[in-house]
Amino acid sequence: MVESALVGWSRLQFALTAGYHWIFVPLTLGLAVIMAVMESVYVKTGDEFWKKTAKFWMKLFAINFAVGIATGIILEFQFGTNWSNYSWFVGDIFGAPLAIEGIFAFFMEATFFAVMFFGWEKVSKRTHLVTTWLTGIGAAISALWILIANSWMQHPVGMEFNPDTVRHEMVDFWALVLNPVAISKFFHSVFSGWMTGAIFAIGISCWYLLKKRETRFALASIRVSAIVGIIGTFAVMLSGDSSGIHVAKYQPMKLAAAEGLMDGGERAPFSIVPGVEVPGMLSILATHDINGYVPGINNLLDGYTTPEGVVVPSAEERIERGKSAIEAFSDYRTLRESDPAAAAEARKVLDENIDYFGYGYIDSPEELVPSVGLVYWAFRVMVGLGCALLLLMVVVLWAEFKKKLTKMTWLQWVALFSIPFVYFAGQAGWIVAEAGRQPWVIEGLLPTKAAVSSVSVGAVQTTFFLFVAIFTLFLVIELRILIKAIKKGPEIENQ
Amino acid sequence: MKRKIIAIYNFYVDGFKNMTWGRQLWWLILLKAVLLFLVLRLFFFKPILAGKSDEQKIEYVSTELLTR
Numbered sequence: 001m002v003e004s005a006l007v008g009w010s011r012l013q014f015a016l017t018a019g020y021h022w023i024f025v026p027l028t029l030g031l032a033v034i035m036a037v038m039e040s041v042y043v044k045t046g047d048e049f050w051k052k053t054a055k056f057w058m059k060l061f062a063i064n065f066a067v068g069i070a071t072g073i074i075l076e077f078q079f080g081t082n083w084s085n086y087s088w089f090v091g092d093i094f095g096a097p098l099a100i101e102g103i104f105a106f107f108m109e110a111t112f113f114a115v116m117f118f119g120w121e122k123v124s125k126r127t128h129l130v131t132t133w134l135t136g137i138g139a140a141i142s143a144l145w146i147l148i149a150n151s152w153m154q155h156p157v158g159m160e161f162n163p164d165t166v167r168h169e170m171v172d173f174w175a176l177v178l179n180p181v182a183i184s185k186f187f188h189s190v191f192s193g194w195m196t197g198a199i200f201a202i203g204i205s206c207w208y209l210l211k212k213r214e215t216r217f218a219l220a221s222i223r224v225s226a227i228v229g230i231i232g233t234f235a236v237m238l239s240g241d242s243s244g245i246h247v248a249k250y251q252p253m254k255l256a257a258a259e260g261l262m263d264g265g266e267r268a269p270f271s272i273v274p275g276v277e278v279p280g281m282l283s284i285l286a287t288h289d290i291n292g293y294v295p296g297i298n299n300l301l302d303g304y305t306t307p308e309g310v311v312v313p314s315a316e317e318r319i320e321r322g323k324s325a326i327e328a329f330s331d332y333r334t335l336r337e338s339d340p341a342a343a344a345e346a347r348k349v350l351d352e353n354i355d356y357f358g359y360g361y362i363d364s365p366e367e368l369v370p371s372v373g374l375v376y377w378a379f380r381v382m383v384g385l386g387c388a389l390l391l392l393m394v395v396v397l398w399a400e401f402k403k404k405l406t407k408m409t410w411l412q413w414v415a416l417f418s419i420p421f422v423y424f425a426g427q428a429g430w431i432v433a434e435a436g437r438q439p440w441v442i443e444g445l446l447p448t449k450a451a452v453s454s455v456s457v458g459a460v461q462t463t464f465f466l467f468v469a470i471f472t473l474f475l476v477i478e479l480r481i482l483i484k485a486i487k488k489g490p491e492i493e494n495q
Numbered sequence: 496m497k498r499k500i501i502a503i504y505n506f507y508v509d510g511f512k513n514m515t516w517g518r519q520l521w522w523l524i525l526l527k528a529v530l531l532f533l534v535l536r537l538f539f540f541k542p543i544l545a546g547k548s549d550e551q552k553i554e555y556v557s558t559e560l561l562t563r
Contacts, residue, residue, distance in 0.1 A: 002563065059516065066520035070531060077535060080542030088544060088556040117517065118510025165549075166557045330561050361563055450563045453543050463539050470530060477523065485516070 024068020030197015032136030056490035091167030101145035151182035198229025248286035264296035315365035322359030
């Protein structure tokens, strides 16, 4: 048995690192598009103003990138030290996408970045523009591989468990890459980055308006950013809708927790806040049918039969099958050399119950329920802020087109102070995705408490506080460099 | 081919030489790399399975999974 404190601190340490990494990634994804659009306007019109505008946002992009670079590597350190059982158990399924991402990121940074920053006077305008777009596309593709690995943990596909190597082995690479969860998660994450970039650029531009400087630059940046942000938000909604269908299908407990839905059924209501519900809305979101059946937490624990007649086993039954799988795994390992026939029988039992392997570690059905309060409210923070920020972008864009924005000081302040909220929305989204899938590291196959390494709680606590100190230091450095660059403004821009 | 390689090399050298504000970002990246790879990785994040043969790793993880 592992201490629950060890599981708790290991999770907290990982969450801190992943959350910190996600401060930088969305801004990289969003600013990349905004500066590429601006440079496209420059190449099309030949107007030097757009070149300076693009170069200014490129500078902020570079600062954010430099501070954010390699923060993801700490996660890989943690896999080896704090999650060694998991790292071995997932085998090449997890390693392959991460390796592709590592190689891809290196070549992208070494080539596209160099041309983008060093090549203004050395390559043609069009070549430079292509490189700028490729930098953005490359960053998105880099994110794709990470999200493929993450999605496999949410909905494992394309692999087989080998009890001889105690690893999952990839049998279908394309099933892994084309995992529907990965596709919706990729678009949802990348477009949320567009929102982050847009709100960031609008907020900074409004600061220039408040200071009554760089007005042409600020208004032009607001126009481009708001359009990118509004398109991004609608794409986030569409991919979120598809994500909802996938969660309902593959992780129904996460959906039930996000809704605080104890007893499900047909025409399931969507909870806006506790006590305020929209009848049938959850069924529409989860199944695209107002009469669709959505199981609640109790249904998932007690077992249920869908309207189509599919019987979903109770938690007790799944736990029993999980224990059979682990027992068969143990028998197979013990008997495979001394008694091949008995080992083959054990292997058969293991294969029949492998989908429930992780349930064998669960002590009681209640353990299968994630923290409902946390997931419920994180979902509402994400959606609520997303809607509020969309409204803000629409109002800002409308005010700009009506030539009223420069006089609306209150709106400029709102836009400036909205910057942290787009980050809160993104972090809340990851809380829904990751806290919502507890107790699993790999859905149904490996719970967190079996994945964690046998290390001392003290060692995890030490590195946790070390990270807090290092991350705070780097965040302060980034903010100082960013603020200095913003105060300097676009007109003083040089290489 | 050789001329192309030299041109690419010069492109990078000129780029780094003529950097202004980019210089402090490179220092920042260097500082971070030292912190990550020379401090954290060496002293705080030793992989549990490092130094074991594949057979030993299999034995270690299967024992872990069977005793949880």
